[in-house]
Amino acid sequence: MKLDDKLYLVRFNTDKLNHIKILNNDVCLRCETKPCTFICPAHVYDWDEEENRIAVGYEGCLECGTCRVGCPYENIKWEYPRGGFGVSWKNG
Amino acid sequence: MEKFDVIIVGGGPAGLSAAISAARAGMKTVVIERGDFPGTKNVMGGVLYTKATEEIVPEFWKEAPLERPVIEQRYGILSGDELVSATYRDPAWAEPPYNAHTVLRVKFDRWLAEQAVKEGVMIIPETVVEDLLYHNDKVVGVRTGRPEGDLGAEVVILAEGANNFIAQKAGLAPKLTPDRVAVAVKEIIALPQEKIEDRFCLEPGQGATIELFGDSTAGMLGTAFVYTNKDSLSLGLGVMLSQLTASKLTPNDLLERLKAHPYIKRLIQGGETKEYLAHLLPEGGYKAIPKLYRQGVMVVGDTAMFVNGLHREGSNLAMISGKIAGEVAAQAIKSGDTSEQAMSVYATRVSDTFVVQDLYNYRNINGFFENNPHFLKVYPEIVADSMRMFFTADGVPKRERLKQIMNNAFAKRSKGSILKDLFGAWRALK
Ligand SMILES: Cc1cc2nc3c(=O)[nH]c(=O)nc-3n(C[C@H](O)[C@H](O)[C@H](O)COP(=O)(O)OP(=O)(O)OC[C@H]3O[C@@H](n4cnc5c(N)ncnc54)[C@H](O)[C@@H]3O)c2cc1C
Ligand code: SF4
Ligand code: SF4
Numbered sequence: 001m002k003l004d005d006k007l008y009l010v011r012f013n014t015d016k017l018n019h020i021k022i023l024n025n026d027v028c029l030r031c032e033t034k035p036c037t038f039i040c041p042a043h044v045y046d047w048d049e050e051e052n053r054i055a056v057g058y059e060g061c062l063e064c065g066t067c068r069v070g071c072p073y074e075n076i077k078w079e080y081p082r083g084g085f086g087v088s089w090k091n092g
Numbered sequence: 093m094e095k096f097d098v099i100i101v102g103g104g105p106a107g108l109s110a111a112i113s114a115a116r117a118g119m120k121t122v123v124i125e126r127g128d129f130p131g132t133k134n135v136m137g138g139v140l141y142t143k144a145t146e147e148i149v150p151e152f153w154k155e156a157p158l159e160r161p162v163i164e165q166r167y168g169i170l171s172g173d174e175l176v177s178a179t180y181r182d183p184a185w186a187e188p189p190y191n192a193h194t195v196l197r198v199k200f201d202r203w204l205a206e207q208a209v210k211e212g213v214m215i216i217p218e219t220v221v222e223d224l225l226y227h228n229d230k231v232v233g234v235r236t237g238r239p240e241g242d243l244g245a246e247v248v249i250l251a252e253g254a255n256n257f258i259a260q261k262a263g264l265a266p267k268l269t270p271d272r273v274a275v276a277v278k279e280i281i282a283l284p285q286e287k288i289e290d291r292f293c294l295e296p297g298q299g300a301t302i303e304l305f306g307d308s309t310a311g312m313l314g315t316a317f318v319y320t321n322k323d324s325l326s327l328g329l330g331v332m333l334s335q336l337t338a339s340k341l342t343p344n345d346l347l348e349r350l351k352a353h354p355y356i357k358r359l360i361q362g363g364e365t366k367e368y369l370a371h372l373l374p375e376g377g378y379k380a381i382p383k384l385y386r387q388g389v390m391v392v393g394d395t396a397m398f399v400n401g402l403h404r405e406g407s408n409l410a411m412i413s414g415k416i417a418g419e420v421a422a423q424a425i426k427s428g429d430t431s432e433q434a435m436s437v438y439a440t441r442v443s444d445t446f447v448v449q450d451l452y453n454y455r456n457i458n459g460f461f462e463n464n465p466h467f468l469k470v471y472p473e474i475v476a477d478s479m480r481m482f483f484t485a486d487g488v489p490k491r492e493r494l495k496q497i498m499n500n501a502f503a504k505r506s507k508g509s510i511l512k513d514l515f516g517a518w519r520a521l522k
Contacts, residue, residue: 003344006368039336041277041343041370062370065255066275069268070333083237084218088132091280091367092197
């Protein structure tokens with residue numbers, strides 16, 4: 001099953017405010033393996049070849065916190081979505 | 093600024109248990125939860141232990157939304173398409189006093205929150221706690237994300253889960269690192285009740301659990317699990333973030349790989365995936381336990397790294413640590429002393445329970461596996477090879493076969509190395 005189809009099953013109450021920010025794009029240029037692009041269970045981070053930077057799809061974030069711990073350069077500013085927003089599990 | 097005796101950050105099992113014990117001791121208690129209601133942000137595999145839960149709500153099984161009492165636990169090792177496993181089953185576990193039940197956290201946490209409300213606890217949902225408030229060195233409340241959202245308290249209990257942001261800000265916990273957390277993903281796969289009972293060989297209503305090591309997580313430090321709910325399976329896995337990062341695999345790759353394994357495939361066949369979930373697990377063990385208290389604050393549950401990965405215990409450690417913290421808070425407030433020393437009673441009491449003692453016993457295990465990555469790769473192979481050779485009936489005399497089994501093992505890993513590994517493992521578990 002494709003990840004996109006799985007994410008489609010998740011209930012979100014999407015905030016219009018973005019809760020994720022890449023602090024410095026230059027750091028990503030130097031980041032060899034770009035772990036954020038594969039350790040995130042929701043594939044929120046994607047390397048944009050044209051723009052030469054990480055594109056962030058914060059709307060699909062499952063709020064696990066993995067990226068924040070896994071970015072080797074602490075280059076991701078990740079905060080909780082505002083209260084009541086974000087993922088809302090159906091089963092848990 | 094509104095004032096409470098006890099403010100609890102986070103409405104998971106740790107926070108709600110703390111709230112219940114503080115309220116029972118007469119404290120004006122509030123739980124602040126960032127989700128729509130307690131449970132909507134929470135994920136676990138799903139095994140809830142009776143003994144610990146009963147200490148919070150006696151005879152909870154009569155009312156709580158439980159899935160199935162667990163009567164069978166299977167531990168297995170995957171090696172390629174092969175499976176070697178051991179099972180313990182006791183139908184007596186289907187009756188009180190039980191041992192454990194499977195649960196779904198959205199339902200269960202909501203129910204536990206209702207029990208807290210019955211004890212007089214106030215719950216403020218949809219609210220993120222952003223920081224602690226201080227007066228000199230003493231914690232005197234919390235700042236929330238709401239306008240004019242400061243709340244005052246005599247004691248604050250941090251039950252914010254694995255992402256221990258507030259504990260970090262308060263200087264109690266260091267930053268999380270990839271070798272101290274596991275990433276977990278899980279699916280809820282709907283299946284008709286009879287199908288579940290047939291496939292797992294269960295009487296109606298009974299439940300079973302399976303934990304799988306080895307190839308189930310592509311040889312990374314971690315486990316995969318399959319648990320039976322009423323009309324669905326919880327299937328998932330968790331791996332150390334440091335190892336996932338090195339592997340270049342995605343969590344969903346790992347999950348799909350697991351689902352394609354011939355054994356798992358048959359268990360979930362025809363099932364429909366209803367939800368895909370992700371969560372972090374604190375796996376730092378004893379050595380990563382943060383400072384558990386300071387003036388006016390205590391740290392409980394996942395925030396305190398109270399997870400015993402090897403035994404997949406976490407919710408019970410959360411509940412017991414929460415309960416003790418709630419009691420200590422009440423005692424301190426009643427005696428008018430919420431100093432650092434008064435809070436230290438919590439650390440002493442929780443260290444006297446299985447919560448800290450079990451973690452202490454396993455304090456070397458993570459380091460051992462991190463430093464011996466071959467363990468989870470070579471040994472599953474050796475075990476599966478040995479079992480295959482043992483069960484193969486092809487005319488080779490058994491005495492000869494035994495020699496072959498030993499030779500095969502020693503070819504994969506030298507005699508000296510195996511001895512060293514066994515000694516190392518024994519020392520890590522001692
Ligand atoms: C995949 C998986 C499988 C597991 N399987 C098992 C199992 O089978 N058995 C078992 O016993 N344990 C299991 N565990 C571990 C168990 O889930 C945890 O140990 C347990 O949930 C810890 O409880 P807690 O209350 O400390 O934290 P949590 O349950 O994480 O609760 C923390 C709460 O705080 C809230 N919160 C966090 N920050 C804030 C903030 N700043 N402001 C307001 N609210 C906030 C969150 O929304 C959440 O409700 C599993 C964990 C995972 C991830
Ligand atoms: S892991 Fe961090 S530094 Fe590397 S690409 Fe991603 S955000 Fe940039
Ligand atoms: S919190 Fe988890 S789901 Fe959200 S972006 Fe980070 S890794 Fe991805």
